[in-house]
Amino acid sequence: MNLRQLRTLVAIAEQGSFTAAGNAVGLSHSAISLHVKALEQELGIALVDRARRPPRLTARGAALVEQARRMAALADEIRALGSDEVVAGSLGVGVVPTAMVHLLPPALARLKALHPKLAIRVRTGLSSELAQAVHMAEIDVAVVTRPEIAPDGLALHAIAREPLVVIAPPDTPGDTDTALIAAHPFIWFSRKTWAGQQIERLLHGRGLHPREAMEVDSLEAIEALVAHGLGVSVVPERPGAPLAPTLRRLPFGSPQAARHLALIERDSNPKARLAAALHAQLVEVAQAG
Numbered sequence: 001m002n003l004r005q006l007r008t009l010v011a012i013a014e015q016g017s018f019t020a021a022g023n024a025v026g027l028s029h030s031a032i033s034l035h036v037k038a039l040e041q042e043l044g045i046a047l048v049d050r051a052r053r054p055p056r057l058t059a060r061g062a063a064l065v066e067q068a069r070r071m072a073a074l075a076d077e078i079r080a081l082g083s084d085e086v087v088a089g090s091l092g093v094g095v096v097p098t099a100m101v102h103l104l105p106p107a108l109a110r111l112k113a114l115h116p117k118l119a120i121r122v123r124t125g126l127s128s129e130l131a132q133a134v135h136m137a138e139i140d141v142a143v144v145t146r147p148e149i150a151p152d153g154l155a156l157h158a159i160a161r162e163p164l165v166v167i168a169p170p171d172t173p174g175d176t177d178t179a180l181i182a183a184h185p186f187i188w189f190s191r192k193t194w195a196g197q198q199i200e201r202l203l204h205g206r207g208l209h210p211r212e213a214m215e216v217d218s219l220e221a222i223e224a225l226v227a228h229g230l231g232v233s234v235v236p237e238r239p240g241a242p243l244a245p246t247l248r249r250l251p252f253g254s255p256q257a258a259r260h261l262a263l264i265e266r267d268s269n270p271k272a273r274l275a276a277a278l279h280a281q282l283v284e285v286a287q288a289g
Helices: 003-015 018-025 029-043 059-080 104-114 127-135 177-183 194-205 219-227 272-288
Strands: 089-095 118-124 141-145 154-168 185-189 211-216 233-236 248-251 258-266
Touching: 003 018, 003 029, 003 059, 018 029, 059 089, 089 104, 089 127, 089 272, 104 118, 104 272, 127 141, 127 154, 127 194, 127 258, 141 194, 141 272, 154 177, 154 219, 154 272, 177 248, 185 194, 185 219, 185 233, 194 233, 211 219, 219 233, 258 272
Parallel strands: 089 118, 089 141, 185 211
Antiparallel strands: 141 258, 154 233, 154 248, 154 258
């Protein structure tokens, strides 16, 4: 078994036929067939159903393709270690929903433009879930709300500081953030999130106990609810995602409190070079925003 044979199997899965796979990897139809037969003989299983036209991968063949993709990606990363310019391989990225729309996509687009051989997988989730996924090596890095203390075995790299503001409908009375929060129904950003928990700690630390109206897990939804006069809220001002100009806003706290976004990765991350390349783009996008 060798890497070229495994790449051939991946090409068959992606191209749909031996001929198209051969064109993709620069091999003849007969060479593609020989690679597949060699794999089948070594493993003792059928990887391709030749009774179908064109031949199709068997269930075991499809399962092997997934492993072959991982091995090929790892080989690309090893080769990339010898290059000072090219970043290649694959990177599994987690991101909190509040950074998914305005921060991560432009950063990924810039990263792919610089390093077109880099393959990126993305999943969303709560900060706590993503931190656990990084710790378990299910993903390589994640964009999260920075916790007060880095979890054991994980490293944090600052991306952006997002000032916290109290938002209210435009004609809402109240001259201070305290007055707005005390006098009106409060819309919580979900306290299942690290950002929501941070806001709750800050409120209680100032002796503020808002009159709860509702709790939602989308900042866009909170803005819409506030704009329709259903309450006030505390939210972060995000790079590239300006609050609606019709909303009234006051700084939360003095000095003004903030949420911090960070890139989280494992200590001694084997993909630290890829993580650093992504981090640099995230910081640039945040600063531009």
